[in-house]
Amino acid sequence: MGKRKQHPGQASEDAYGQAAGAIGALVIVFGILAAIKTKLGLSWPATVLLTAGSLVALGYLAWRIRTGVKRLWAREEQPAVMRSQEVPATATSVAEEAVQVVPAHPELTAALVTAGTIGKDEVIRADEVTVTAVRTGKRYDFLVPKGRTYMDVEKRLGNIAGMFGVTRLHTKLERSRQNERRVQLLVLDEPPFSRPVPAPTRQEIVAFNGVPFGHDVVGELVGVPTFDKASLLVGGMTQMGKTTLVNGLITCLLIAYGDFDLYLLDGKHCGLTRFEKIAARYEASDDPAVMESMLDKLNGRVEQRYGKIQDAIRNRRPIPMFKPVFFIVDEAADFFADNGTPAGKERARKVAEKARSLVAKALESEISTVMLTQRPAQNAIPVMVRDQFLYRMCLYVASEGTAKVALGDTYFETVAPISPALLDSNIKGQGVLFAHGVSTLIRGFNFTDEFIWEVVDGVHDRQQQVLEQAPVSPRKQAIELMQSKGLDFMSTADLASALGITETDPVNRGKKVSRLLGVPAGKGPKGVRGYRLADLTAALMSGS
Numbered sequence: 001m002g003k004r005k006q007h008p009g010q011a012s013e014d015a016y017g018q019a020a021g022a023i024g025a026l027v028i029v030f031g032i033l034a035a036i037k038t039k040l041g042l043s044w045p046a047t048v049l050l051t052a053g054s055l056v057a058l059g060y061l062a063w064r065i066r067t068g069v070k071r072l073w074a075r076e077e078q079p080a081v082m083r084s085q086e087v088p089a090t091a092t093s094v095a096e097e098a099v100q101v102v103p104a105h106p107e108l109t110a111a112l113v114t115a116g117t118i119g120k121d122e123v124i125r126a127d128e129v130t131v132t133a134v135r136t137g138k139r140y141d142f143l144v145p146k147g148r149t150y151m152d153v154e155k156r157l158g159n160i161a162g163m164f165g166v167t168r169l170h171t172k173l174e175r176s177r178q179n180e181r182r183v184q185l186l187v188l189d190e191p192p193f194s195r196p197v198p199a200p201t202r203q204e205i206v207a208f209n210g211v212p213f214g215h216d217v218v219g220e221l222v223g224v225p226t227f228d229k230a231s232l233l234v235g236g237m238t239q240m241g242k243t244t245l246v247n248g249l250i251t252c253l254l255i256a257y258g259d260f261d262l263y264l265l266d267g268k269h270c271g272l273t274r275f276e277k278i279a280a281r282y283e284a285s286d287d288p289a290v291m292e293s294m295l296d297k298l299n300g301r302v303e304q305r306y307g308k309i310q311d312a313i314r315n316r317r318p319i320p321m322f323k324p325v326f327f328i329v330d331e332a333a334d335f336f337a338d339n340g341t342p343a344g345k346e347r348a349r350k351v352a353e354k355a356r357s358l359v360a361k362a363l364e365s366e367i368s369t370v371m372l373t374q375r376p377a378q379n380a381i382p383v384m385v386r387d388q389f390l391y392r393m394c395l396y397v398a399s400e401g402t403a404k405v406a407l408g409d410t411y412f413e414t415v416a417p418i419s420p421a422l423l424d425s426n427i428k429g430q431g432v433l434f435a436h437g438v439s440t441l442i443r444g445f446n447f448t449d450e451f452i453w454e455v456v457d458g459v460h461d462r463q464q465q466v467l468e469q470a471p472v473s474p475r476k477q478a479i480e481l482m483q484s485k486g487l488d489f490m491s492t493a494d495l496a497s498a499l500g501i502t503e504t505d506p507v508n509r510g511k512k513v514s515r516l517l518g519v520p521a522g523k524g525p526k527g528v529r530g531y532r533l534a535d536l537t538a539a540l541m542s543g544s
């Protein structure tokens with residue numbers, strides 16, 4: 001915008017106006033001073049000085065009032081401005097303070113970051129870590145960062161073990177029931193089971209919640225909550241402790257379950273002999289025909305039990321409780337092998353199918369199978385049988401491939417697997433128990449003979465009491481007769497005459513005897529039809 005041009009006449013007029021205004025103002029000032037002089041009676045210099053001083057003082061007062069009011073206004077507007085500037089500064093200082101007050105746990109943070117369990121920008125807070133010294137190592141109790149869970153640690157347990165300078169075998173992980181972020185990690189400072197742990201007492205076994213299989217790496221009892229609806233396959237190379245483990249397991253079952261029917265097939269001939277006295281049937285044999293006959297017997301019991309379950313459902317009654325039955329086979333692989341002949345192959349096929357059926361049907365009928373094999377080769381136990389086992393255990397084997405035979409083909413894809421090939425083969429009886437998707441390193445019990453005999457004798461005495469107290473019946477009569485004669489087996493013809501059956505036709509006579517005894521006949525030595533003492537006793541004891 002340009003300046004407006006001024007007219008020359010207008011400038012002289014302005015000067016004239018301003019001079020007139022100045023003369024007017026001087027006259028007014030002179031008048032005011034004269035009035036003050038007259039009023040106060042002062043000399044002219046004093047009047048001028050006093051008036052000038054008063055005007056300066058008034059000006060200063062006005063300036064103070066003005067700046068005071070300005071400051072007041074400014075203070076009212078200030079907080080909003082301050083807040084926007086101060087908030088980030090305050091948050092930063094709190095965060096800095098937190099980092100300073102709660103430092104990261106250096107060992108765990110470094111181990112978990114490098115193992116890939118937590119991110120590089122995450123930490124394990126030192127105030128959320130407790131480290132306790134245990135007998136054989138250290139137990140770390142800590143919380144993983146928010147947004148992570150126990151599973152993140154479990155998935156990388158092998159890598160974490162490596163960060164601690166040990167192997168997966170040296171670690172044990174436990175989760176909390178209260179908090180998904182809580183982790184209890186045990187890190188052993190020496191190989192597992194380097195020191196022997198004494199076998200548990202009867203009281204400790206009774207107090208255990210379930211059936212104990214062995215000790216874990218810190219010497220605590222480990223097992224399964226129940227053997228109902230479950231079966232177990234145990235693999236491991238020769239002389240690794242399978243038979244000792246299963247002897248311990250039977251002893252614990254006798255204590256935990258009290259009473260059950262035990263069917264033992266001792267392919268090793270002397271591995272399970274201690275329990276013969278109380279077994280419903282004990283066979284020391286590696287003949288597949290013997291296995292088949294036991295499977296027939298047990299599958300018969302399964303059918304009987306299923307019949308009772310169906311009956312109960314049809315008649316809207318509660319499902320009956322059955323006496324537990326355990327079928328334990330040592331050196332099981334021998335029974336699935338064939339001798340190369342067509343007949344041998346056919347028998348092997350039938351044995352495999354019957355074993356599969358038994359293990360599969362055990363779920364509802366309370367008949368559990370335990371099989372041991374020292375030959376965990378791919379085809380030693382048919383896949384259709386292997387796949388049915390709920391619980392798996394593998395002692396030392398030379399390779400991961402053989403471990404898969406016992407633990408399952410997909411075992412090494414499970415969470416935190418333990419490789420049985422890494423076990424120290426000099427420490428007998430240790431193995432990986434895989435139950436309900438969790439792997440635990442355990443060492444089976446090595447009970448003294450005295451302890452096992454004491455448990456067996458206790459069970460035998462109880463069995464005899466039940467027999468004595470049973471009401472008189474043809475079955476009881478047959479048992480007493482066979483016991484008095486010291487016989488394990490009696491032909492149908494002999495039993496018929498002892499029970500007063502005069503029928504001469506063998507078929508009708510057989511039917512009558514079977515009806516009286518409530519047990520189907522079987523074949524004895526030399527193919528003679530008749531009854532086993534063990535079968536009659538088992539039927540009397542179980543009331544079936």
Ligand SMILES: Nc1ncnc2c1ncn2[C@@H]1O[C@H](COP(=O)(O)OP(=O)(O)OP(=O)(O)O)[C@@H](O)[C@H]1O
Binds near residue numbers: 239245429430444
């Ligand atoms: N938990 C254990 N503690 C101490 N020693 C044990 C343990 N388990 C097994 N042993 C010892 O290891 C040896 C082999 O045990 P066992 O006979 O049970 O092995 P196995 O695997 O059944 O052998 P095989 O397959 O050759 O029949 C035995 O001398 C036994 O005393």
